[in-house]
Structures are given as C-alpha cells and as structure tokens.
Amino acid sequence: MKVEATATGKNVHPLLKVENLVKRYTKRSLAGTPEELLALDSVSFTISPGTTLAVVGESGSGKSTLANCLACLESPTSGNIWFEGKDIVKLEERACRQVRRQIQLIFQDPASSLNPRWSAFEVLVEPLILQRKFNREEIKKRVNYWLGRVGLSQDIVGRSPMELSGGQRQRLAIARALTLEPKLLILDEALSALDCSVQAQIANLLMELQGSLGMTYLFITHDLAMAAHFADEIAVMDRGRIVEQGPPNKIFIQPEQETTRRLLAAVPRIGRGDQSALER
Numbered sequence: 001m002k003v004e005a006t007a008t009g010k011n012v013h014p015l016l017k018v019e020n021l022v023k024r025y026t027k028r029s030l031a032g033t034p035e036e037l038l039a040l041d042s043v044s045f046t047i048s049p050g051t052t053l054a055v056v057g058e059s060g061s062g063k064s065t066l067a068n069c070l071a072c073l074e075s076p077t078s079g080n081i082w083f084e085g086k087d088i089v090k091l092e093e094r095a096c097r098q099v100r101r102q103i104q105l106i107f108q109d110p111a112s113s114l115n116p117r118w119s120a121f122e123v124l125v126e127p128l129i130l131q132r133k134f135n136r137e138e139i140k141k142r143v144n145y146w147l148g149r150v151g152l153s154q155d156i157v158g159r160s161p162m163e164l165s166g167g168q169r170q171r172l173a174i175a176r177a178l179t180l181e182p183k184l185l186i187l188d189e190a191l192s193a194l195d196c197s198v199q200a201q202i203a204n205l206l207m208e209l210q211g212s213l214g215m216t217y218l219f220i221t222h223d224l225a226m227a228a229h230f231a232d233e234i235a236v237m238d239r240g241r242i243v244e245q246g247p248p249n250k251i252f253i254q255p256e257q258e259t260t261r262r263l264l265a266a267v268p269r270i271g272r273g274d275q276s277a278l279e280r
C-alpha cells in the first residue's frame with residue numbers, strides 16, 4: 001500500500017484507510033413511500049498507527065454510521081475500508097471475525113452495551129472465551145491485568161455493571177475492549193454521558209494507554225473542545241460528508257465551514273476567545 005505523509009508529519013503506512021465510503025438507508029416517508037437517505041456520502045480519510053482522529057459533527061451527520069461500518073456492524077453500500085492493507089469490506093466471514101477483534105467499538109452508554117445480568121467478571125471474560133484461544137489461567141491473568149490497567153479494583157468483579165458508577169462502567173467497557181488487544185479503538189461519544197471530572201480521568205487514561213501501547217483512536221464527539229484536547233487531526237462531518245479536516249489549531253483558528261463555526265460557537269470558552277481547549 002502507498003506510504004503517506006500525514007498531518008502529524010509521520011511517513012508511515014496508515015492503519016486505516018477509508019475510501020469513498022457510502023451508506024444508504026431506505027426509510028418510509030410519512031406517506032408510507034420508501035425514501036433514500038444518504039447517511040455516508042463518499043467519506044475518505046486515513047489514520048496512522050498510534051494517532052487519534054476525532055470525527056466531529058452535529059446530530060445525524062453520520063458519525064455512528066461510520067463507526068458501525070468500520071466495526072463491521074453495518075455493511076457499507078459501496079467503498080473500501082483498508083485495515084492494515086486488507087479491504088475488510090470484501091473479507092469472508094471468518095477473516096472478518098479476526099479483523100473485528102482488532103477494531104473495538106465503545107459506545108456512549110455502557111449500561112446499554114453491557115449485559116446487566118452478568119457480573120463484571122463475566123463481562124470481561126466473554127470476548128476472551130469467544131476467541132477459543134485462551135485457557136482458564138490465561139483468561140484470569142488477562143482480566144486481572146486489564147482491571148488494574150484501567151484503574152478498577154479487584155473487588156468489583158462480582159458486581160453487576162448496574163451496581164457500578166458511570167465512570168467505573170466506562171472503565172469496564174474499555175477493559176473489556178482491551179482484553180483482545182485491538183489496534184484500533186473507536187470511541188463513539190464514549191465520554192459524553194460522564195461528569196466533567198470523570199471525563200477528564202478517562203481521557204487521561206486513554207492518552208496514557210496510547211503513550212504506552214501505541215493505541216490508535218477514532219474519537220467521535222460533537223464536542224470540539226474534547227476533540228481538540230484528544231486528537232492529532234479533526235474531521236468535521238456534515239450530512240454524511242467530511243467537509244473539512246486538519247489539525248486542531250487549523251480547525252479552531254481558520255474554520256472554513258459553517259457547520260464547524262456552529263460547533264465552535266457551542267464551545268463556551270472558545271466563544272469567549274480562550275484558546276485553552278487547544279492545549280494537550
């Protein structure tokens with residue numbers, strides 16, 4: 001695959017390269033006739049290993065549709081998704097399962113994505129058991145390692161996810177995703193439901209994991225300040241298209257699109273001329 005120069009200045013093979021991705025949904029109009037909706041309209045971008053791309057956009061702009069296509073939860077209508085040089089859109093089911101392990105998705109509300117009837121321990125071991133590659137000892141070792149790594153105490157393993165705080169639940173969801181040692185973590189509004197201080201703690205945890213493990217993130221948010229804090233590059237989506245992309249400084253100082261200006265206006269400190277959101 002072509003070696004590309006990225007905005008971060010690194011000449012490396014992209015971990016992920018998305019080319020002309022299109023997703024069409026058919027929905028019923030009020031009159032009952034089928035209507036086409038273009039949720040992704042020729043989306044293209046690349047992410048280098050060990051970097052973060054933030055995708056920002058208003059509600060309905062296509063962010064989750066993009067995340068679901070990348071995590072193989074939805075099939076795109078057309079286009080290519082190259083992951084480590086393989087087009088995962090065209091993979092057979094078995095090969096696709098292997099790639100799926102490498103791309104993990106974390107949602108906004110861990111309460112809805114974690115089975116409330118399970119204990120935290122069951123939540124953590126399920127992906128490992130499904131892999132059928134690890135014995136009991138290895139599974140226990142991995143679970144203990146990742147609990148510690150995300151800052152959760154061993155005491156929580158017997159509790160249901162519902163008995164944990166929002167921050168603990170999101171740490172549990174991150175630990176569950178990381179037990180499989182993925183290369184790409186997609187965070188779809190993963191911090192949005194948390195209190196400010198918990199948001200900051202989890203953001204720091206994600207940055208620490210990126211520093212030590214070389215994780216690559218696709219960070220989806222409607223919050224431009226959070227995107228600037230986190231990302232090497234920001235891509236702005238509007239009605240299914242990436243309308244503008246660049247490093248946080250450029251997006252904040254020279255926004256080119258109306259939708260970007262609206263997102264900037266929603267960042268209170270920036271609205272008052274404070275640039276501290278750009279400090280990483």
Ligand SMILES: Nc1ncnc2c1ncn2[C@@H]1O[C@H](COP(=O)(O)OP(=O)(O)OP(=O)(O)O)[C@@H](O)[C@H]1O
Nearest residue numbers: 025027037039057058059060061062063064065066
């Ligand atoms: N399964 C589906 N069937 C039909 N239309 C869908 C489906 N999923 C999403 N859409 C539509 O696709 C468009 C993009 O939705 P998407 O959920 O990707 O937006 P989003 O940017 O994630 O929004 P939000 O910030 O509110 O989460 C919306 O118009 C939505 O109604």
Ligand SMILES: [Mg+2]
Nearest residue numbers: 063064065188
């Ligand atoms: Mg969404």
